[in-house]
Amino acid sequence: MLFQWCGGLAWTRREYGLALQAAETGRIGCGFITWKLDEDASALDWLLDLAPAQRPRAVLLSFGDPGPYAARIRRSGAALICQVQRLEPLPQAVQAGAQVIVAQGAEAGGHGMNALDGRATMTLVPEFADWLAAHAPETLLLAAGGIGDGRGLAAALMLGADGALLGSRLWATAESLAAQGAKELALQTDGDGTARSPVFDILRRKDWPAPYDFRAIRNALHRHWEAQIDALRAAPDAARAVYEAGVQAGDYGAAHATVGEVVGLVHDLPGAAGLITRIDRQARALLR
Template identity: 45%
Template sequence: MQHPIALAPMGGSAGGALAAAVSRGGGLGMLGAGGGDREWLARELPLVAQAGGRPWGIGFQTWAIDRSTVERALEHTPRAVMLSFGDPSPFAECVRAAGAVLIVQVTDLDEARQAVDLGADVIVAQGTESGGHGARQGRSTLPFVPVVVDLAAPVPVLAAGGIADGRGVAAALALGAAGALVGTRFQATTEALVDPSTAKAIVEGHGGDTERNRVLDIARGSRWPSKYTARTLGHPYLDRWRGREAELAGDPRARQDYQRDVAQGNIPSLPVWAGEAIDLIKDLPSAADLVATLAAQAEDALTRAGRR
């Protein structure tokens, strides 16, 4: 790696082309394998070859996988495996046996202590500003990251949540992190596996329009654990059911309505996962170019801070 920048393994949208482009750019590209769908992996894993021998990794939603899922992915020799949202213990041994770096994402101090005790090689400290799923009762990136850095030392920590330009990368380094894990910013790139309408919504969106909720997971019939909510842009079902999650969960007709509205094109097939820093996203560059831009911005920010 040339730059302390890693691609968040966003489920479904961080495909092989995006991961390869980030790695070619000098960062660490990571496939967003989610629950380890076989067809998706079979399609996306070969595309990582475009990384040209640069290191790459793969990330899973820990609550949604079993050991065989990880073992199949390890057959493709990723340099790193990232486990998020759930107990990583059942998978640590097979990741180490394959010689891959074990990265564990944490959303609170209990998870951070567990990652340290497990012997994680790298820990990702995710603040609540992040897009997509995160802790319902987590902490903001600015106070959370240095606490995890102190707790985990000398294990390197990556900061995640609300980082969308080089100033955010510089801030992560100033907090004591070894680098930054960047998600939403990489969704707005030419290689991301997102619908053009999603990329447009991110470029035009504002952080104040995002919020954490469980409504859309419930409406979609998703099995995400209740501990983790998702930060999204606005959505008709969020407006309709906000504050009435228990009622929604008990109303199968409402969930059927959601699927019908998706099928009819009345609502997008997926919510727009987006972090609070989307105000800083104004274009759709290639991911490799974006890594270079973030690195240059970070260097400039650190230089300016040093002069002050």
């Protein structure tokens, strides 16, 4: 079980406690936005100070330098997973002691590298695989971004990955906490229907660093502002009111639905376990 931290210490205590109650095996992983840790690492400190049996088995860091946190994570006994969007920061993550690297392509939903600097999963994964084979062959590699079925998993393995990290496809499952209206919209949206920009971060008051932005379904509110980013930053109040009213009403012409380009391969909302079995079987059949 893996969840990404976007809140503070109180949020982490509550959500991690619920995860411990729900997990039959106690094998829980916890993800952190690294640049947010630079502002406040109290949630990570709390997790790593738990009794050994309650600590996360893995910690995923993404969007920033993992170095200041890596040694303590490893000393806690947790596996360190680092998500990386370009080749340049890959050596930094390996030197920090990452046991698993996630190569996140710009096709991914939610936060990722912006359109100017982002890389496609198809080229990022084999380049990472080659670098790791030459410099850190014991480090595992996962592909992320645009993988939604067994074809994508098989392709990732053929490109040199050891596995895949699925986000959007598992977002569109029965167990997902995403709003039902957002999931149903995803079923009606093809792969042309998403966009990566800072629009929804501005509307949600999320002050992300410049290299990163946010992919979601390209709705009417996004289309209105996507070519007026500077104007939106300068005077966001009216647009925020429209957005917040949309969230309140479940109106996805204004509210965001966080999903990547793989949305075009999402045609149902199955249970997560059944979906993983289906993806595994399809990939195995293709790789025979």
